[in-house]
Amino acid sequence: METAKNHFLSDMGVMLGRSMRHIFRSMDTIITVCITPIALMLLFVYVFGGAIQADTDNYVNYLLPGILLIAIASGISYTAYRLFLDKQRGIIERFHSMPIARSAVLWGHVLTSVVSNVITVVIIVLVALAMGFRSSAGILPWLAVAGILVLFTLALTWVAAIAGLSAKSVEGASAFSYPLLFLPFISSAFVPTDSMPRVVRAFAENQPVTSIVEAIRALLSGQPVGHDIWVALAWCVGIMLAAYLFAMRAYKKRA
Amino acid sequence: MSIATTKSIQVKGLRKSYKQHQVLKGVDFEVEKGSIFALLGSNGAGKTTVVKILATLLKQDGGTAVVNGFDVASKPDGVRQSISLTGQFAAVDEVLTGRENLVMLAKLRHLPHPRQVADDMLKRFGLTEAADRRASTYSGGMRRRLDIALSLVGKPQIVFLDEPTTGLDPESRIEVWKIVKELADGGTTIFLTTQYLEEAEQLADRIAILHEGRIIASGTLSELKKLFPQAKVEYVEKQPSLEEIFLAIVGKKEAI
Ligand SMILES: Nc1ncnc2c1ncn2[C@@H]1O[C@H](COP(=O)(O)OP(=O)(O)OP(=O)(O)O)[C@@H](O)[C@H]1O
Ligand SMILES: [Mg+2]
Numbered sequence: 001m002e003t004a005k006n007h008f009l010s011d012m013g014v015m016l017g018r019s020m021r022h023i024f025r026s027m028d029t030i031i032t033v034c035i036t037p038i039a040l041m042l043l044f045v046y047v048f049g050g051a052i053q054a055d056t057d058n059y060v061n062y063l064l065p066g067i068l069l070i071a072i073a074s075g076i077s078y079t080a081y082r083l084f085l086d087k088q089r090g091i092i093e094r095f096h097s098m099p100i101a102r103s104a105v106l107w108g109h110v111l112t113s114v115v116s117n118v119i120t121v122v123i124i125v126l127v128a129l130a131m132g133f134r135s136s137a138g139i140l141p142w143l144a145v146a147g148i149l150v151l152f153t154l155a156l157t158w159v160a161a162i163a164g165l166s167a168k169s170v171e172g173a174s175a176f177s178y179p180l181l182f183l184p185f186i187s188s189a190f191v192p193t194d195s196m197p198r199v200v201r202a203f204a205e206n207q208p209v210t211s212i213v214e215a216i217r218a219l220l221s222g223q224p225v226g227h228d229i230w231v232a233l234a235w236c237v238g239i240m241l242a243a244y245l246f247a248m249r250a251y252k253k254r255a
Numbered sequence: 256m257s258i259a260t261t262k263s264i265q266v267k268g269l270r271k272s273y274k275q276h277q278v279l280k281g282v283d284f285e286v287e288k289g290s291i292f293a294l295l296g297s298n299g300a301g302k303t304t305v306v307k308i309l310a311t312l313l314k315q316d317g318g319t320a321v322v323n324g325f326d327v328a329s330k331p332d333g334v335r336q337s338i339s340l341t342g343q344f345a346a347v348d349e350v351l352t353g354r355e356n357l358v359m360l361a362k363l364r365h366l367p368h369p370r371q372v373a374d375d376m377l378k379r380f381g382l383t384e385a386a387d388r389r390a391s392t393y394s395g396g397m398r399r400r401l402d403i404a405l406s407l408v409g410k411p412q413i414v415f416l417d418e419p420t421t422g423l424d425p426e427s428r429i430e431v432w433k434i435v436k437e438l439a440d441g442g443t444t445i446f447l448t449t450q451y452l453e454e455a456e457q458l459a460d461r462i463a464i465l466h467e468g469r470i471i472a473s474g475t476l477s478e479l480k481k482l483f484p485q486a487k488v489e490y491v492e493k494q495p496s497l498e499e500i501f502l503a504i505v506g507k508k509e510a511i
Contacts, residue, residue: 007365010362010365011363014359014362014363017359018348018351018359021350021351021355022350025350026350089344089346089349090342090343090344090345090346091346091348093307093310093312093340093342093346094340094342094346094405095363096311096312097310097311097312097335097338097339097340098335098339098363098364099332099335099336099364100363
């Protein structure tokens with residue numbers, strides 16, 4: 001019947017409205033997501049900052065891209081958590097027994113994840129500004145940065161969806177994000193990779209976070225971006241597509 | 256396309272296994288339009304499995320199920336237009352208020368006046384006072400009432416209730432029974448599952464007993480009572496309760 005498909009957008013709007021209420025009624029989750037990255041930023045700038053040799057004179061500028069990625073990586077664990085609860089409490093089943101577009105339920109969660117991470121990112125950028133972050137970038141580079149961050153969020157959100165849909169417990173649904181949180185530490189997010197031992201350095205330079213961090217850093221400081229941005233985009237899109245396919249499979253099978 | 260019939264639900268030879276575990280081994284039954292049908296079975300008998308297949312949430316391995324003239328396997332959208340499901344565990348959004356839950360469902364059913372629909376439902380289910388409180392603050396009985404109210408938004412023709420009164424106190428149970436009877440009086444077909452024989456006895460026009468993957472007995476309460484072998488030889492004039500019939504039938508099967 002075509003009705004289910006015709007209503008996809010309005011159904012998804014209802015789903016989005018629902019999860020946004022969830023977010024604004026549990027502001028503590030946004031605060032929790034913001035606190036760790038902000039604490040890391042304070043720690044690195046005011047405690048380790050003096051001892052770290054980065055290429056920029058302003059260490060907050062150097063640090064911010066990595067901090068934002070950490071914030072997003074921890075933010076998406078709430079997406080997995082919300083999805084898991086919906087599945088466990090039979091809410092997804094209720095929706096699926098109704099004549100609504102099935103994927104609207106999942107896309108509602110995905111959009112919610114994007115919106116809540118945008119809020120987090122804005123908060124952290126404001127804190128960074130207060131700590132001395134400055135950017136000479138114009139509107140286009142900023143839009144490019146926003147685009148990369150949204151893509152990165154989408155990519156990790158679909159990874160989170162796999163976790164949320166296949167987890168057997170609340171802990172399982174959110175634990176998957178811990179390894180993701182480590183990636184920025186073994187990248188150029190905090191210190192340049194040339195100071196690292198060879199094996200670590202090889203890993204650091206070839207994992208997604210480094211290219212994303214480098215691309216964002218270059219955009220914000222008005223430097224030429226080089227091929228980093230294409231590597232970054234390829235990583236984001238690649239992860240997103242692979243995770244999307246697996247998540248959809250888990251969704252069809254389990255929910 | 257709907258096949259003209261007086262049957263709301265027709266199930267033939269329904270089979271379902273989870274891995275090696277064969278849960279349904281050929282289930283047959285029919286539900287008349289506008290009647291209350293109770294599927295009775297003990298824990299793990301497969302009641303929820305039947306409901307999920309009929310509500311298009313689960314695919315059967317074999318056999319056919321037709322709901323409101325739509326085959327569940329080939330016309331799931333038609334089925335979903337015709338039914339509503341109240342699952343075994345109340346599926347309400349606890350972060351939202353009762354009213355918001357109802358408005359959301361009304362929007363998802365694409366009804367023209369969602370707020371009005373919500374107000375009416377709140378009144379009908381005695382939740383007006385609690386309407387603007389989060390559902391997480393509701394008692395078990397209120398939550399179940401909200402859950403059922405959510406299912407009835409948009410006036411579905413066939414309502415599935417999977418153990419609607421499990422975990423409720425006697426008072427809330429009687430309230431739910433009242434709601435179910437009113438619904439049936441209004442012409443809605445009700446399919447309910449229960450472990451409580453008394454519930455089936457109280458509500459159902461027809462009862463089917465699911466045991467070890469098959470319907471081992473079905474009929475009206477009086478038809479089932481005839482199956483009770485000792486009834487005629489008993490001295491004291493005592494009607495067997497459904498519980499006794501159930502145990503007698505189950506015991507007989509197991510003896511074979
Ligand atoms: N997803 C599943 N995977 C494996 N086994 C399952 C699954 N769902 C149900 N089962 C098994 O199938 C059998 C029937 O389950 P079902 O939930 O349909 O029973 P039920 O009659 O509703 O029981 P209850 O009264 O406890 O709700 C049980 O033995 C159960 O363990
Ligand atoms: Mg059950």
